[in-house]
Amino acid sequence: MDRLSKEQRQRYARHIALPNFGEKGQRKILESRVLCVGVGGLGSPVVLYLAGAGVGTLGIADSDVLELPNLQRQVVHSSGDVGKPKVETAKKRLRELNPDVTVETFHERVTAENVHNLVADYDVVVDGCDNPETRYVLNAACYSAKKPFVHGSIFRYEGRATTFTYDPGTPCYRCIYPSSPPPGFLPSGAEAGIASPVPGLIGMIQVAEVLKLLLGEGDLLVGRMVLYDMLAMTFREVRIAKDPGCSLCGKEAGAGLS
C-alpha cells in the first residue's frame, strides 16, 4: 500500500503512536481482510471496532433480520432498522464510522457448501455464531485453509474466547468439544437470557486477537481459553490441548473436511 494519507495519519494517530504498531502496522491493518460470521451479540462490537481500527475489508455474514430484542446488546444496528437484514444495517453503520473500510455482505447462512469459498478470501475469520453446527463448519474450513479462527461464545453471565491458528500441535474447536450436544441441552439465548456486557467484553478480546494476528505482534490465546464470569467478576484461563484422537485434526482423522 502507498503511504497513508494525511487524513489517515490523523485518524489512526493513536495506533501509529503505539510501540509495535506504527505506520507500518496500520498499513498492514488497512491491507487486511477479515470475515466476521454473525453480526449479533459478539459480531456487533467486533465489526464496529475492526472498522474503527481500519481493517481494509470486512466481510460480514448473517442470515438474520434485526429484531427488537437484539438491540439490547447488538449495538451496530439501530432502532429504525428492525425488520431489515442485519448485514445491511451493519454495513450502513460501518461506512459511517470509517469510509476507509470496504464492507462485503453475505446475507446467507454459512454451510458446509458455501463455507470454503467464503473463508478463502479472508486472512482471519471471527466467530460470532450462535450455534455449534456453524462453528464446526467454520472450524473445519479454517483448518483446511489454515486460516486463523478467533472463537467467542457466551451464555447468560459467562463468556469464553480462544484462538485457533491450526499450527502443528495446537488444538482446534473439535479438540475441545468432540461432539455436539443433543437438541435442547443448550437453551437458546431467548430462553436463557444474555447479559449485555458479556458479548461486549468477549468481542473485544476477539478484536484484540485479530489485530495481533494481523500485526504479527504479541502473544495469542492459542492453547488456552479465557473464561469470563460477569457475576463473580473473574477472568480465568484454562489450558486447551490438541486431542490426538480429534476427528478433524487428530492422527487418525480422514480428509477432515466435513
Place this chain on the structure above:
Amino acid sequence: MAVTIRIPHLLRELTEGKDALSVDASTAGEALERLEERYPGIRARICRKDASLQGFVNLYVNDEDVRFLDRLNTPLKEGDVLTILPMIAGG
C-alpha cells in the same frame, strides 16, 4: 480430600443456584458421584450412560482438562478445584 466443584451457569438450575460446593473425593469421578448424591440428575448432564464424559462437556482439575490426565480416574489432592465446563453456544 476436600475439593471444590465449580458449577457452570448452565447447570445451576440443578444446584438451587449454587455456584460451587465442597465435597470429599479422591478422584474426579468420585467428586461427580458426590455431586450426584447432593443434586440427583446432574451427572446425566455431564456424563454418558457408560459414565464417560460427554463430548460437549469438559472437566478441569485446576487448569488441566482431565481428558489429557487420567479422565475420571484423575486423582485429586486437598484443595483442588474441579471446574465443569459444558459447551456454551451463544453469540
